[in-house]
Amino acid sequence: PGTVGKLLNLATHSDRTIYFDLLPVELGDIKGYKIRFQLATVPGQTAFNETRRVVLKGTDGIVFVADSQWAMLPKNLESWQNLKDNLKANAISFEGIPIVIQYNKRDLPDILSIDAMQEALGLSSYPFVEAVASAGRGVTETFKLISKLTFVDLLRRLQGWRPDDAAAPERRDSDDLQTWKASLLNRTAPPTATKSRPLTLVPSSP
Numbered sequence: 001p002g003t004v005g006k007l008l009n010l011a012t013h014s015d016r017t018i019y020f021d022l023l024p025v026e027l028g029d030i031k032g033y034k035i036r037f038q039l040a041t042v043p044g045q046t047a048f049n050e051t052r053r054v055v056l057k058g059t060d061g062i063v064f065v066a067d068s069q070w071a072m073l074p075k076n077l078e079s080w081q082n083l084k085d086n087l088k089a090n091a092i093s094f095e096g097i098p099i100v101i102q103y104n105k106r107d108l109p110d111i112l113s114i115d116a117m118q119e120a121l122g123l124s125s126y127p128f129v130e131a132v133a134s135a136g137r138g139v140t141e142t143f144k145l146i147s148k149l150t151f152v153d154l155l156r157r158l159q160g161w162r163p164d165d166a167a168a169p170e171r172r173d174s175d176d177l178q179t180w181k182a183s184l185l186n187r188t189a190p191p192t193a194t195k196s197r198p199l200t201l202v203p204s205s206p
Contacts, residue, residue: 053086061098061150068103068111098149101128102142
């Protein structure tokens, strides 16, 4: 409770107020660096694309939350493409930024299997966590995974700025970090006992 940020709101031009959470997390000193994460959620509605683009401008890592319901597959595809477009607009390399996929709502009856969602959305190469956010399942695990990947990526970038003549020990550290990153990327969440359906056809958007 001592580290939870205030609930911030943004007034939009349409006179509607939208809310998002901003959670600062202090991790202290790690490998000589003082680390502070700021987590921000963004609204999913298409009308608030500008808000999403602005929030993404300074991002170092992303969690893409996909709705596991069959009927929401077109919206997931739309959101994934929107994320790519916004990163491009902000001159952020889509291939270079850490991304974790959270497959949410795994407790509902009519959901796609993880394999089917990965195939349909083209997400098979990304680390993922299965979640039921309403019950708190998979939320902490998602935060831990994106935090580790983001921290590893930040260290890699910071170490790359140092002089070559002092970099030999740091290269060893970098190798260790890359090994750690590879192990994280290859780690998958344990299977959950939920009923899911294979991918057959993408339903038409309403």
